Amino acid sequence: MAVLQVPKTCPAGVVVNEGPDFHVEVEEVPVPVPGPNDVLIRLNATGICYSDIHYMLNDLPIPAMSTFSVRSPGHEGAGVIVALGSNVTNWKIGDRAGIKPAYDACFNCELCWTGRETYCDESPQIGLQFPGSYQQYVLSPARYTSRIPEGVDDFSAGPIMCSGSTIYCSLKESGLRPGDWAVFPGAGGGVGHMGVQLAKAMGMRVVGVDGGEEKRALCMKLGCEAFVDFEKVKDVAEEVVRICDGKGAHGVFVTATSASAYASAPLMTRISGKVMCVGLPPAGTAIAGADPLLFVGKNLQIIGTKVGSLLDTERALEFAARGLLKPICEVFPLAQMPEAVKKLQSGKVAGRVVVDFNA
Known part of the structure; x- marks a missing residue:
């Protein structure tokens, strides 16, 4: 497993008191170790989506985050690859990469074969069933990780992974x-x-x-x-x-x-x-x-319509690379992630809220 500058712990926004009275706190959590087919991404930015609010409120007809022992939501992350699983050959250390709402898919069913893999029964959600992009270091299956093209900064790429x-x-x-x-x-x-x-x-x-x-x-x-x-x-x-x-x-x-x-x-x-x-x-x-x-x-x-597929994400990023799509973002430093979540929950955001892990 190739590795580059990976700490033992990292900052993460975690949900406390999941449910109607939830709040978010920033604390240190263990950095995960990639499995053979995973990449480890150090995120520079994460968008904050209202779906995260739903997960933390637990107001959708799906199992709660806590069912899966997940404390950090988020599914709009952009950063760089810092570690590779032993079987990974299609990525290298330093590549720019992003994560989307769907964590993976089976790639062995009609839905996957026709580009509708986000509806696959084996397509779990990151930030719900796996720790999400409120955590600075996150795992992603190498085959389902999105490449970020040149000309698209992380503060644009993050929100495009879901919203765009x-x-x-x-x-x-x-x-x-x-x-x-x-x-x-x-x-x-x-x-x-x-x-x-x-x-x-x-x-x-x-x-x-x-x-x-x-x-x-x-x-x-x-x-x-x-x-x-x-x-x-x-x-x-x-x-x-x-x-x-x-x-x-x-x-x-x-x-x-x-x-x-x-x-x-x-x-x-x-x-x-x-x-x-x-x-x-x-x-x-x-x-x-x-x-x-x-x-x-x-x-x-x-x-x-549900979240976009791998191809949909690539197409949306192409619009951004051509200068035709530019998320309008209000950027918060990591320490103010709880305030960013509250602002989105209040409905007072024009555009997208993004958290800068390096600020």
């Missing part, structure tokens, strides 16, 4: 074409603001839906043709339809997690429109759907 890849996947699966109207409830958030950029780069006409002047300014800067402020507009869906030629959106990408965002999305679409479900509300708090009469009358489709 996830919304790229949803845009791809929507089938929208250049010139189509793409609407993003939650456009000023971590996933939404990258969706705005990618949709714009793909030639779509983009409408942002969110609340507040800070998010309006961000969305318009990133390429929205129009912005609807739900704090000021009485009937958001009606205003979206008006903007979209009076017919409605070809696709509504719900990156927000509120019940109201999901309830209004079908009303924003035109005939044969699509509602793309991306944001994860707490279990039992929202419904993605509408009266069947609306489905019939509009030939409406509602589609859920």
Whole structure:
């Protein structure tokens, strides 16, 4: 096993009192040792995703982090390879690498063979079933680790591993074409603001839906043709339809997690429109759907998409390398990771929160 400058312990943000009253503390934890097929990555940056909040709140219908003895969530890490397992030949020490929400896959089933490996039954989640990117040194299976291209810094690459890849996947699966109207409830958030950029780069006409002047300014800067402020507009869906030629959106990408965002999305679409479900509300708090009469009358489709695949992640990173995708990040030093988590939980973040392990 090749090794380079690996300490015995490393700093990590860990969840304390998992559940509704959780908080995060930074403490030293043991550095893991790579197995034969693993790489060890020293992270320079990690994005903080609202899925992490869900895991720490334990408000999704899945087993808790503690079930797997995991204390550090996180799945948007970027850094360098510092140790290789004995069987690893496709990486070398010093290579730049990133980790994504899916930890691995079986690569021996139809889903894996068709590029849908994140739905594989043997695709566990990092930061839930394995220690995640809130921990500075993390393991990753060599075959499922993503390469970071030149021209993409770690503070961009980290968030793209989840948010950028996830919304790229949803845009791809929507089938929208250049010139189509793409609407993003939650456009000023971590996933939404990258969706705005990618949709714009793909030639779509983009409408942002969110609340507040800070998010309006961000969305318009990133390429929205129009912005609807739900704090000021009485009937958001009606205003979206008006903007979209009076017919409605070809696709509504719900990156927000509120019940109201999901309830209004079908009303924003035109005939044969699509509602793309991306944001994860707490279990039992929202419904993605509408009266069947609306489905019939509009030939409406509602589609859920999960995190992006290996290829989706590579494609999203390519957009970044070409200068067409740039996560807008508020960077916190490691010691302020607990404050960063609280700020995201409060819903007061425009763009993405990223933690700098070296600050």
